[in-house]
Amino acid sequence: MSADDDAEWLQWVTKQFESIAGEDKEIDLEEFKTALKVKESFFAERFFALFDSDESGTISLDELLKALNLLIHGNESDKLRFLFQVYDVDGSGSIDPDELRTVLKSCLRESAISLPEEKLDDLTLALFESADKDHSGSITFEELKEELERFPEVMENLTISAANWLKPPAHKKRSRRPRYLTPAYWHNNRSKLLFLGTYVGTNILLFVLAALRHASAGGWVQVARGCGQCLNFNCTFIGVLMLRRCLTWLRATWVAKVLPLDQNVVFHQLVGYVVAALATVHTGAHVGNFARLAQTQACYSLWEYLFTTRPGIGWVGGSASITGIILQLLIALMLLCSSTFVRRSGHFEVFYWTHLSYIPLWALLILHGPHFWKWFVVPGCLFVTEKIVGLAVSRIGGLSIMEINLLPSKVTHLVIKRPQSFHYKPGDYVYLNIPAIAAYEWHPFTISSAPEQQDTIWLHIRSLGQWTNRLYEYVRQPEPPGLAPKRLTRSLRKKRCQKWMQDLLFGSSGSAGTVATSKDEAIELTSYKPTKPACGSADLTCAQKSEEEILHPTDVPAKSGGNHQFCNIKCYVDGPYGTPTRRIFTSEHAVLIGAGIGITPFASILQSIMYRYRMQKQNCPNCSYSWCETLKDDDMKLRKVDFIWINRDQKYFEWFVSLLTRLEMDQADEEPEGRFLEMHMYMTSALGKNDMKAIGLQMALDLLAKKEKKDSITGLRTRTQPGRPNWSKVFQKIAEENKGKVQVFFCGSPALAKVIKAHCEQFSFRFFKENF
Secondary structure, rough: HHHHHHHHHHHHHHHHHHHHHHHHEEHHHHHHHHHHHHOOHHHHHOOOOOOOOOOOOOOEEHHHHHHHHHHOOOOOHHHHHHHHHHHHOOOOOOOOHHHHHHHHHHHHEEEEEEEOOOHHHHHHHHHHHHOOOOOOOEEEEHHHHHHOOOOHHHHHHHHHHHHHHHHOOOOOOOOOOHHOOOOHHHOOOOHHHHHHHHHHHHHHHHHHHHHHHHHHHOOOHHHHHHHHHHHHHHHHHHHOOOOOOHHHHHHOOOOHOOOOHHHHHHHHHHHHHHHHHHHOOOOOOOOHHHHHHHHHHOOOOHHHOOOOOOOEEEEEEEEHHHHHHHHHHHHHHHHHHHHHHHHHOOOOHHHHHHOOOHHHHHHHHHHHHHHHHHHHHHHHHHHHHHHHHHHHHOOOOOOOEEEEEEEEOEEEEEEOOOOOOOOOOOOEEEEEOOOOOOOOEEEEEEEEOOOEEEEEEEEEOOOOOHHHHHHHHHHOOOOHHHHHOOOHHHHHHHHHHHHHHHHHHOOOOOOOOOOOOOOOOOOOOOOOOOOOOOOHOOOOOHHHHOOOOOOOOHOOOOOOOOOOOOOOEEEEEEEOOOHHHHHHHHOEEEEEEEEEEHHHHHHHHHHHHHHHHOOOOOOOOOOEEEEEOOOOOOEOOOOEEEEEEEEEHHHHHHHOOOHHHHHHHHOHHHHOOOOOOEEEEEEEOOOOOOOOOHHHHHHHHHHHHHHHHOOOOOOOOOOOOEHHHHHHHHHHHHHOOOOOOOOEEEEOHHHHHHHHHHHHHHOOOOOEEOOO
């Protein structure tokens, strides 16, 4: 710290101490725990004992400042000595295996990591055996210091970690120049900005032309007519932006390079706000004009102008005023029920049903404005055609849900029979209707099974709204006795599973299967991995399990613990519709970033990549060496894929680990130009190496991962990194790889999207965000 920072820190600590200590000017253990906000009391107790130098049972301000001064301003040896004393629970001057196990167990709890007792023993022994250089059965201070020096990043961060939990909140420095004014922003958003400029210019031009035509009628009329002409355009354009089939087709043409088609939902929302604003001004201007006429001409009162047809205003029975008021109310209702608060608070159905008001809204607009039909006729015909085609396509073939399984965290896994005529691209989504749940409701979900899977479509639906909760509860209903799996059925499934395993162990030519996910504007979704071995086999390896689960997805028996199978549940599917992820295969270097369940749109992409790897896998006839040829074809220009998954909780990795395991197996052999697919896992609840409470745990996890060649948290070969990614370092590394033009695809929270987009602009990476 600088002298000024040091003085500010001292003042902050003193103020915090006084607010906690109270009148006695001392802090006891309970107050100390509250101040540190430490999850696991072990560390609070150890820190408290070391801070309480006079062993009085309380900490004074002098004791606190003395200890913190040592941690922040002391030399490296002082800080290491403090860390050693934290680990030396009994104060004997050395650390035995049981003490180390106690510390690591507390570290796991502090990082919200759950591991079996056997794995904890393995972690303890890995770190202990590495540090106990003389094999004396205990770790001395010098041995711990020598071991820590093997991890340079730990030593570099020790000063930061020592008082990280007692430092004042950092002051966020605002950039002097807004991001929107930087050259990088304008360069990376050219099509979007050009589109916005054209849209704004069109509205201004329409307003001015309409106002000039009615210059003789007065200011109120000019404003009303100008807004009315803009409403003619915007109330039509808002529908054009939701022509999903047309937009899906345009994504495959050169138009996608000129127009920001991926932003159609964002622009739809923007136009909605513009319509609401224009309608308000339009109505206000008419009210002002009617009030003026009521005062000057005295033919009709203001209420007659507004609520009756007597003045004869309008081209259909003088109904312009009445239809205008109804339109204003409908627009306000749709705007209110389309808010994020409504859609994300578990009331998506409110948004869904009120949004259907566009039908009476367009009908009223035709009655209200004499020229609206001219604007609406072509887009309206396209819109109606799309709806008719969608309805016809969804009703053809008599689709059925072949299997339903309940998964952890209230996720419903659907296996739907795939029609022969149903063709889609990785990352596409469909609208799903299940009459048994709601006869008229359609909800969008991402197809996460790869297009190469011929027989079925997979969806995974997380229960967060009314419709999804009804689906989950419907599946949870106990099966009638006659539908319960019988002994012979279970025996047959077991035999089939054993046959699959023999095929896998001794050779098989099965086709690639898939793991699927789902998505909704208001319904968050996840990816699937069974949490228990199929067929009751307890000794399947991770690789064997993933092979069995992926290659034979539709025949995997129902797992125990709440999973059920139903046959021939009627459903309808409308789609598929394209998303920004279609650009991934035309990228040179694609970076896929998913936050939590936001990873689900990429499931289909990864499975398709896996399938293409299998198809291009080559084996040497004279040895066991295998390799994959360069993945290049007419539809795929990818040279490198970086897959980044950020999870808050350990259990979420279970949803996706089977597919990731298989992807790692397919790339077991190092390619001459490096791995085609690199995976990066982050767990934000885990404390990183810059926190003293987790230094030992992260060292142990690193050591055990090198020894077992797999991560203890996920079971993957890829090591799970604690904390959040350092995006500057991550993107710098990607830029230095020089694998071609980098395009970043993100699905997750809007807040994180802004952070990643800002970094993309700094590195001149193209950024695409999936609706979440």
